Amino acid sequence: MTDFSDALTTALTLVATMDRDLTEIVLLSLRVSLTAVAIAAIIGLPLGAALALLRFPGRKVVIVLMSALMGLPPVVVGLAVYLLLSRSGPFGTFGLLFNPGAMILAQVILVIPIIASLTQQVTEDLWHEYEEQLQSLGASTMESVWTLLWDGRYSLMTAHLAGFGRASAEVGAVMIVGGNIDHVTRVMTTSIALEVSKGDLPLALGLGLVLIFLSLCINMGVHSLQTVGRRWQR
């Protein structure tokens, strides 16, 4: 118990003094995860809305597959990205391995199914309501997709939150493709794993606290935005 309280005190001191190593790790983590969520949203949002709107053979199979991919094992994704980006792999020439770019790529792959699948569910409900009206107005498929995404934007924030949660809490894939290199690819989760194995509990605990705090802040911010936005939309 004393170890824990000592570790907690040291952790809080590190956070309060904005320790340089801690700050660097936190900023890199945020950069990687937020970029991954943004890229995954650009791909996942229209993909999910198109799945809700379009009718084609095998649509239900694609929807089930997309839902199943939400639980994609990060280590497997990490391994696949590693093989693709390694020197002998097809994209080895880009030299992305053990760079933040590779970590972003791995997280994008993990987050796309989450955003696409949740978007499909939100926009499908909206499409049932809007379908006849939009068809009556003569909206094209692209216009309809954009309308569904815009009108469902406050509900879709939950999809982004789920995606960010997945990306920021991810260890396995970023460890494989990033290599946990100090000052280059070390993020909060890989750092916590490393410090625990080294026995440096204060830094691990400090990072853990920051991770939880950031997650809380982002969730609170998004929920406030949703509440205000929904009040306006009714």
Added chain:
Amino acid sequence: MHGQVTIFPLHTKNLCYQIGGKRLIKDISFSLSHGTKTFIVGPNGAGKSLLMRLCHGLIKPTSGSVECHAVQTTQKCKQAMVFQRPVLLRRSVAGNIAYALRVYGVEKRRHREIIEESLRQVGLNRFSKHPARSLSFGEQQRLALARALALKPDILFLDEPTANLDPAATHVVEEVIEMAHLAGTKIIMTTHDLNQARRLSDDILFLYRGRLKEQAPTGELFTNPKNDLAQAFVKGELLWWRQRPLSPDCDAHKDQ
């Protein structure tokens, strides 16, 4: 009239629609001319809304066709529809009309003027910046009507637009419909309200169980209907009693 070349007459030829092996619209043919308000009446399940959706192009007929003169003249047939329950987008009152104008390809510089005019027509101009879905049901229906009229359609389909409105709101909607008619828009409307049909329409299509039983000018249909079902309907009789005998269960209850 909004178009320079007439798109009328509008014809349906042997229009049929079936789903799951059930024939819901059966071999309907009629012709509608410009300048009249045509009402489609009939009991529940007669196929009024379905016929309107087929004419508007929201669903494709199983067989038969809907044609307007515009097809032959290559002029675009401009149509709009107002549904029984108004479907409003999650944006402001003005935003809903602006959306329709944008989709319709109306120049952006004309939006403001058209939106103001449309909202003034239905008495909603003071709510222009309000969220559309915060309006009362009657106001939402008026907004749906304003959005449709902003497109200056040649044909306006109205699917029981006053079904859930109180008399005051119904009166406002009827006035707007009359104004649209005077401005040259062809009105095609369904209703259950025979008094409304008598009050507003010029000609009536009477439907029963997916078949067109009678098409006649309003006065004629109400005073001298030729079809026996139409006669019963305008008298306010319950039509299905004439066609469907009571089930044995119901007979048993009756005996008790």
